[in-house]
Structures are given as C-alpha cells and as structure tokens.
Amino acid sequence: MYKRILDKLICPNTGVGDLKIYSVELSRQNKSERNLSGENIGSEDDIKAGILFTSDKKNVYVIHEYIPVLLNDADQDLPHLTSIATPLINQLPNDLADALQQTLNRVSAQHKSADGDWNREEMKYYDADVDTETQRHDMLKSIKTDNLWRLFIPRKQNMTKFLEKNCKGKWIFEIGCGNARTVSRIFNPAEYNYNYIGTDISFKRLMVAKMAIPGSDFIQASALNIPVKNNFFDAAISFGMLHHLPRPTDAFSEVDKKLKQDGIFTLHEPVYTTRQFSEKQTAMVRKLFRTYEHSDHDNKINLKETIDALNKLNYKIVTIVPYNSLFRVVYEAVMNRIYKPWHKNKGIMKTVLFLDNILLNTVVKLSNKLGPQAIVITSAKK
Ligand SMILES: C[S@@+](CC[C@H](N)C(=O)[O-])C[C@H]1O[C@@H](n2cnc3c(N)ncnc32)[C@H](O)[C@@H]1O
Numbered sequence: 001m002y003k004r005i006l007d008k009l010i011c012p013n014t015g016v017g018d019l020k021i022y023s024v025e026l027s028r029q030n031k032s033e034r035n036l037s038g039e040n041i042g043s044e045d046d047i048k049a050g051i052l053f054t055s056d057k058k059n060v061y062v063i064h065e066y067i068p069v070l071l072n073d074a075d076q077d078l079p080h081l082t083s084i085a086t087p088l089i090n091q092l093p094n095d096l097a098d099a100l101q102q103t104l105n106r107v108s109a110q111h112k113s114a115d116g117d118w119n120r121e122e123m124k125y126y127d128a129d130v131d132t133e134t135q136r137h138d139m140l141k142s143i144k145t146d147n148l149w150r151l152f153i154p155r156k157q158n159m160t161k162f163l164e165k166n167c168k169g170k171w172i173f174e175i176g177c178g179n180a181r182t183v184s185r186i187f188n189p190a191e192y193n194y195n196y197i198g199t200d201i202s203f204k205r206l207m208v209a210k211m212a213i214p215g216s217d218f219i220q221a222s223a224l225n226i227p228v229k230n231n232f233f234d235a236a237i238s239f240g241m242l243h244h245l246p247r248p249t250d251a252f253s254e255v256d257k258k259l260k261q262d263g264i265f266t267l268h269e270p271v272y273t274t275r276q277f278s279e280k281q282t283a284m285v286r287k288l289f290r291t292y293e294h295s296d297h298d299n300k301i302n303l304k305e306t307i308d309a310l311n312k313l314n315y316k317i318v319t320i321v322p323y324n325s326l327f328r329v330v331y332e333a334v335m336n337r338i339y340k341p342w343h344k345n346k347g348i349m350k351t352v353l354f355l356d357n358i359l360l361n362t363v364v365k366l367s368n369k370l371g372p373q374a375i376v377i378t379s380a381k382k
Pocket of ligand 1: 119122123126175176177178179180181182199200201202205221222223224238239240241244245294
C-alpha cells in the first residue's frame with residue numbers, strides 16, 4: 001500500500017483513524033528498502049510487507065504483498081492471517097511483534113460469526129482459482145487480453161462514462177473489485193488521472209488486481225465494513241458484487257457514509273423485479289443457462305428494495321438501464337456451447353445488445369416475466 005493513503009484509513013474494529021505504520025519491506029523508486037518506521041516512509045513508497053496499528057497497539061493489521069488486511073476480528077480468515085503474520089513477527093521490533101501476537105491470539109479466540117463465516121466462504125471460493133503464482137499470472141494475462149464486451153459495453157456506456165467527465169484528481173473506490181478487470185480495461189486510473197482504491201474480501205484476487213493496476217491501492221476489506229474515513233470519496237463503483245452479500249442493502253448505508261455530500265454511487269447487478277419468476281424458478285433457469293462461474297452466494301438483488309434504499313439515503317437516480325432479457329440469457333448459453341469465442345467480437349455483442357434492447361422494450365414488457373435480468377444504476381447524493 002502506498003503511504004499516501006495512510007491518513008485515509010480507519011481501524012475496522014474500532015472505527016478510529018490515525019493508524020500508525022511500520023514497514024519491513026517497501027518499494028521506493030523500484031528499489032527495496034527494509035525496516036522503516038512511519039516518519040521515515042515517503043508518501044509514494046509502496047509498502048510490500050509490514051503492519052498498521054492503532055496508537056494503543058491493541059489492533060494490529062498485516063500488510064502482505066502490498067495489500068493491507070483490514071478486516072475486523074469476526075471477518076478474519078485465521079489460517080491465512082496466521083500464515084502471513086508469523087513470518088513478520090520475527091522481523092518486527094519487539095514491542096510491535098508482541099502487539100501483533102496479541103492481536104493474533106485475540107482473533108483466534110473470537111473470529112466466529114454468521115457474517116464472518118459467509119465472508120470466509122466467499123474468500124475461499126474466489127481465492128481458489130488464483131491460489132498459485134502461475135494461476136495469478138494466467139488470470140492477469142486473461143484480464144489484459146479478454147474482451148468481455150458483454151460486461152464492458154454496459155459498464156462503459158452507463159457507469160464509467162459518467163464518472164470520466166470530471167474525475168481528474170478525485171478519489172473513487174470500488175467494492176468487491178476482485179481482480180479489477182473492468183477498471184483496468186475501461187477506466188484505468190493512470191489513463192484518466194484519478195485516485196483509485198479497490199477493495200475485496202478475496203486476498204488472492206487482490207494480488208492479481210495489484211498486478212493489473214500497480215500504481216493503485218488495494219485493501220482486503222468487507223463491503224459491509226469499509227475501513228476508510230467517512231465523507232472522503234467522490235464516487236463508489238460496484239460491478240456484480242452486491243448480490244454476493246447476506247444483506248445487499250446494508251452495503252448502501254456503508255458506502256453512503258464513505259461518500260462526500262455530492263458523491264456518486266454506480267452499480268451493475270443481476271436483479272429480481274416484482275414481475276419476474278419466483279426465486280426457485282429463477283435459480284433453476286440460472287442453473288440451466290449459467291454462462292459463467294459464481295460462488296454459492298450468487299443471488300440477485302431486489303430492484304424495488306434497491307431503489308427504496310437509495311431513496312431513503314437521499315440519492316437521485318441519474319440513469320437506470322435494464323439489461324439481459326431471458327431470451328439473451330438463453331441465446332448466450334447456446335452460443336457458448338456452439339462457438340465460445342463469439343462474444344469476443346465487439347460488433348456481434350453490440351448487435352446482440354441492440355436487439356435485446358428492442359426485446360426488453362416490447363415482448364419482455366408485455367410478457368411481464370422475461371426480464372430484465374440485470375440492471376445498471378447510477379445515482380448521486382441530492
Ligand atoms: C462476481 S465477483 C465480481 C468481481 C468484480 N467486481 C468483477 O466485475 O469482475 C464478486 C466479488 O465480490 C467479492 N465479495 C464477496 N463478498 C464480499 C464482501 N463482503 N466484501 C467485499 N467483497 C466481497 C468476491 O470476492 C468477488 O471478488
């Protein structure tokens with residue numbers, strides 16, 4: 001993590017800011033420096049290994065491979081935390097080593113909770129296919145080359161294009177960024193000159209994200225407990241992650257706290273509308289026609305609840321665009337079985353989107369059943 005974000009962070013257990021830092025290894029202008037305490041670390045130094053800690057040293061958080069693990073005790077993944085903290089203990093000054101050991105002892109005594117278990121299942125699922133360095137490099141390669149027009153076109157047209165207009169020097173964060181494939185391809189911070197922080201519950205996906213956008217910061221954090229000061233960010237982005245949460249609308253109030261007065265929140269999610277099939281029928285359709293892999297907590301958000309939550313928090317909907325009729329879902333599933341690379345062609349995907357848009361506004365509307373399956377919403381605080 002770059003030292004420049006230190007004063008923006010808060011302790012996820014207490015919510016208190018003013019975290020301290022100690023670096024065991026950092027990168028300074030591509031050179032490695034070892035064992036530096038806070039005042040000797042420059043704002044553009046990128047800390048590879050070290051710790052963050054509260055003034056009283058009661059809460060210590062590990063930085064590993066440039067990524068701070070800023071989870072509260074209940075969300076910590078104890079085996080992972082132990083595996084990265086243990087080698088650090090031998091390299092820290094004695095008082096900090098003791099403090100880290102005490103945090104570890106406390107976490108191992110009390111890291112159980114229903115939400116924590118849910119989050120750990122997500123970590124496990126999303127960590128699994130990037131567990132090794134080779135897997136992470138393979139994923140990085142696919143991020144750089146795969147043209148996911150199915151996702152990129154709607155996200156560009158109705159989300160990032162809106163943010164691009166006025167983003168120079170602003171602070172934008174993403175919840176559930178995973179490997180940050182969308183931002184790295186269509187809204188790269190280096191190209192658009194804004195400050196980006198990606199957060200996700202899966203540590204190993206974040207390792208890929210850090211390789212994809214090395215000049216930015218990534219924090220292992222839950223979308224339900226974002227360890228950043230309130231009223232700080234100009235905008236928040238979420239691509240297909242809210243539907244992985246036990247209570248998606250809880251994330252809205254958490255994101256809202258972190259956004260400035262005129263903040264923007266933009267999201268792309270699969271949805272239930274009141275007009276659609278029952279949850280059971282939808283689950284069956286998804287099982288039959290699913291076109292990509294998802295964790296067990298893959299659900300859909302409820303459109304009415306989402307709009308109500310945004311209204312309650314005083315957000316004005318800037319755009320709300322429906323995507324994916326059931327026809328398209330079936331078409332894509334069939335095409336994926338016949339000729340997988342079809343979706344890499346931007347022209348074909350644009351045509352599919354265009355035709356589907358006509359369907360969504362005619363047959364689908366009349367049928368009262370067949371869609372939309374997904375929605376893009378961009379909203380701004382009033
Ligand atoms: C379907 S993936 C989407 C990833 C990414 N946004 C994209 O478009 O490729 C869902 C992501 O949500 C993350 N996630 C699940 N629960 C989370 C939580 N409580 N807080 C933050 N991220 C979470 C997963 O680790 C995963 O990376």
